[in-house]
Amino acid sequence: MKREIVIIGGGASGFLTAITARKNGRDVVILERKDRVLKKVLTTGNGRCNLTNVNASNQNYFGIEKTKQPIEKILESFTSQDAMKFFEDEVGIICNEENRGKVYPLSGQAASIVDGLRFYAQSLGIEIITDFYVTKIEKEMFNFKIISEDKRQIIAKKVVLATGGKSYPELGSNGSGYELAKSFGHTVTKLIPVIVQLKAEKEKIKGLKGIKSDAEVTAFGENKNGEKIKICTYDGELLFTDFGISGNVVFNISYVFPIYKNVEFEIDFMPKFTYNEIFEILKKRRTILKDFTMEQFFNGVVNKKLGQFLTKSAGIEKLSKSINELTDNEIRKICTTLKKYRIKIIDTNGFKAAQVTAGGIPLSEVNLENLKSKKVKNLYFAGEILDVYGECGGFNLQWAWTSGYFLGKNL
Ligand SMILES: Cc1cc2nc3c(=O)[nH]c(=O)nc-3n(C[C@H](O)[C@H](O)[C@H](O)COP(=O)(O)OP(=O)(O)OC[C@H]3O[C@@H](n4cnc5c(N)ncnc54)[C@H](O)[C@@H]3O)c2cc1C
Known part of the structure; x- marks a missing residue:
């Protein structure tokens, strides 16, 4: 024929x-x-x-x-x-x-x-x-x-x-x-693989598996000339997995991984507020919640487990610490962690789960x-x-x- x-x-x-x-x-x-x-x-x-x-x-x-x-x-x-x-x-x-x-x-x-x-x-x-x-x-x-x-x-x-x-x-x-x-x-x-879940450095996501959050994610990476640049920002649902991150915001932003080196994401867990607004909100919470410990600090603000994780990431190791002992400097560190949480992307989750090559x-x-x-x-x-x-x-x-x-x- x-x-x-x-x-x-x-x-x-x-x-x-x-x-x-x-x-x-x-x-x-x-x-x-x-x-x-x-x-x-x-x-x-x-x-x-x-x-x-x-x-x-x-x-x-x-x-x-x-x-x-x-x-x-x-x-x-x-x-x-x-x-x-x-x-x-x-x-x-x-x-x-x-x-x-x-x-x-x-x-x-x-x-x-x-x-x-x-x-x-x-x-x-x-x-x-x-x-x-x-x-x-x-x-x-x-x-x-x-x-x-x-x-x-x-x-x-x-x-x-x-x-x-x-x-x-x-x-x-x-x-x-x-x-x-x-x-x-x-x-x-x-x-x-692209339009895919991404693998992130383990210690930056440890214990967060299954947590979902609305977030704004900004990608940074090195272009072909070796310059570190801000690439793009997307917002949407972010989901933590046992190996990294997923969710529609990750699918949207994952296109950067094949074309930039040393890709890092900066996650803003409270994109609706500016840094200064969050600083004021957290200072107010220090007064309202003065009788409680840091375990309760994020209650009603972000996912509880995520809040505790971010508290520790900001350098406050003991969740038993009393909220009224928080210094302005510690609140600033928490704000930075909330608005600019950085994770390195180390790989994709492979072709089997990728929408595109x-x-x-x-x-x-x-x-x-x-x-x-x-x-x-x-x-x-x-x-x-x-x-x-x-x-x-x-x-x-x-x-x-x-x-x-x-x-x-x-x-
Ligand atoms: C889960 C998923 C969701 C997606 N959602 C979207 C979306 O909503 N919007 C969007 O824009 N894109 C989406 N994509 C991407 C989009 O589907 C692809 O980019 C698009 O289908 C590519 O079209 P194509 O014709 O090049 O290849 P394909 O659609 O992959 O078609 C290739 C065809 O060739 C056949 N074939 C391969 N090798 C041989 C061979 N040796 N002999 C005979 N036949 C062969 C295959 O069986 C297949 O049918 C998604 C992809 C996936 C996997």
Whole structure:
């Protein structure tokens, strides 16, 4: 069987490539290793699918080869507005913008996106072959021979690798696409899990497992010139785990880990108050709670266990100390601990739990006018397999749709 365009990977980017190419009259087949397509999309946004972000721009994307990747043209070819228009006008999904520009289907179900894309692709005549795990591709004179794990073969004129990264491998993206690319002489950058829970130095989180707090977190790190800089600040829910920190604020800010060295977070446990306001509040508590011990000092202010931990971190070792013995200087130290609690990030929690893979096929090996391989004629890439990743909040799916659309149009 000889086909014009074979897309390896029935994920978000593979579908947009296929749909766009098919609308341009191309013969397209999608090969998917799992028994169903779009398995990852089904789990996105906690099952609600944060399909794009209205604020998406080049500022939200990063790479390992270069921190800022030259992808403006690709992003502009299919903006988040275009994605919403596509889903509304062609797939029949009503898009609903929520906080911070995040867009979800109005149904609140990722399954709507999966079904919509699947039915639309079928209606266009795109063939989808599931349970086809591509383990080898051979380049013949004018064609590619695509070989599955169980030795089935398909001949294709053009091949698209839309195989994703290597995070959440049970959903299909097991990193095999990188091996296929390597077999054609491509290299792969360092791969780092991102949008993921983070591991922190043990002594700074000891005993805090399970504690949740609303917090503002500021990331600091060293850039490529070795300069220590303040990177960004996010607020949201922070959750302490036995190995580090999690929660939506961590997912949002974790994008900094792959591109900066010696990352440290400064946590503000009371972002609604300034340092001076907290100082006055705590001084007042010294009077109100004068008959109690430090064990009670944070009662009703922050989580009790967290309060006791922060008290000790501020240098007040004995919780049996009477509150009325607190000096102004000690209160100042407590304020600093509350507003500027610093922890070093030592690692991520790995690919299994990461939403996205940072790194991939370097963009220097790809023609950015058409996402064509510079190494092999008629080989193309789309989606997360490329060295582009976005912040949390709909930006990664937007990259998958955009790169898929851009490639599909140019195939
Ligand atoms: C739990 C979770 C939640 C997420 N939530 C969001 C969110 O709300 N918003 C957002 O923007 N992003 C989110 N993401 C990230 C987003 O889903 C991905 O960035 C996006 O799906 C990448 O699309 P892709 O097409 O490049 O790769 P994938 O969607 O991973 O698709 C790749 C496909 O290729 C197939 N494949 C791989 N190798 C082979 C092979 N050798 N042969 C045949 N088939 C193969 C895989 O089975 C898979 O179906 C989330 C990710 C996860 C894991």
